[in-house]
Amino acid sequence: MERLSSFADLLELQQIDSSVDKLLQDRRSLPELADHALARRESREAAHASEEATVRMRSLDRDLSRTEDELQMAEQKLREQERRLFAGRMNARETENMRAEVQSLRRQVESMEDELLEFLDMREGMQEEERMLAERSDATAEVEQRLAARIAESRAVIDASLARFRERRAGIVEEIEPRLLQLYTRLRERRGGIVVGETSGRVCGACHLQMPIAEYEEVVRDAIPQCIHCAAILVL
Numbered sequence: 001m002e003r004l005s006s007f008a009d010l011l012e013l014q015q016i017d018s019s020v021d022k023l024l025q026d027r028r029s030l031p032e033l034a035d036h037a038l039a040r041r042e043s044r045e046a047a048h049a050s051e052e053a054t055v056r057m058r059s060l061d062r063d064l065s066r067t068e069d070e071l072q073m074a075e076q077k078l079r080e081q082e083r084r085l086f087a088g089r090m091n092a093r094e095t096e097n098m099r100a101e102v103q104s105l106r107r108q109v110e111s112m113e114d115e116l117l118e119f120l121d122m123r124e125g126m127q128e129e130e131r132m133l134a135e136r137s138d139a140t141a142e143v144e145q146r147l148a149a150r151i152a153e154s155r156a157v158i159d160a161s162l163a164r165f166r167e168r169r170a171g172i173v174e175e176i177e178p179r180l181l182q183l184y185t186r187l188r189e190r191r192g193g194i195v196v197g198e199t200s201g202r203v204c205g206a207c208h209l210q211m212p213i214a215e216y217e218e219v220v221r222d223a224i225p226q227c228i229h230c231a232a233i234l235v236l
Contacts, residue, residue: 036147043140050137071112078105206232
């Protein structure tokens, strides 16, 4: 049976495909990927915590503003009632009622002042917390971006190598006979790894097992010799 040609090209094709497989595996398993995933999770958590702190601060500011407005209104009402009380021109009952109202307004103002002070103390603590959480969010985001940049750089180097190998592969494929290329492709899809082996004596270069003389002599007469042990295409 007439022997097909292109076996040497097939060996080079396998070397290229093995290199491509390794590069793709390297691309998928960059050491920075695990660190980036962790940094991304920490960055999102820190950003969420910072956003929650901002929401709490805004809510406190609204409460603080409302209390200040209510205090201002109560103080204004207290001043008006005190002026009426000190002006006189009221009978004893009206004066007593006014005095009671003034005392009630004073207690209300004092209570609001205490509440306002509590809000101010809370705001000071929350402002510091918001600042720290914002700094942590920025720091974790920076780490994530730095790792992402390193991953992009590593992948760019790998992709450049892949492009060169694939360009070379396209040229080699054109030189290999279709029947041989079809078998090679099928074997790689089914088994992966090394499917072409250069023989040394009767030893298969793919599985490194020796074939008996009679079977080896039968194999070498085939148009596409294949190892009896691993079915690899043999380059004699």
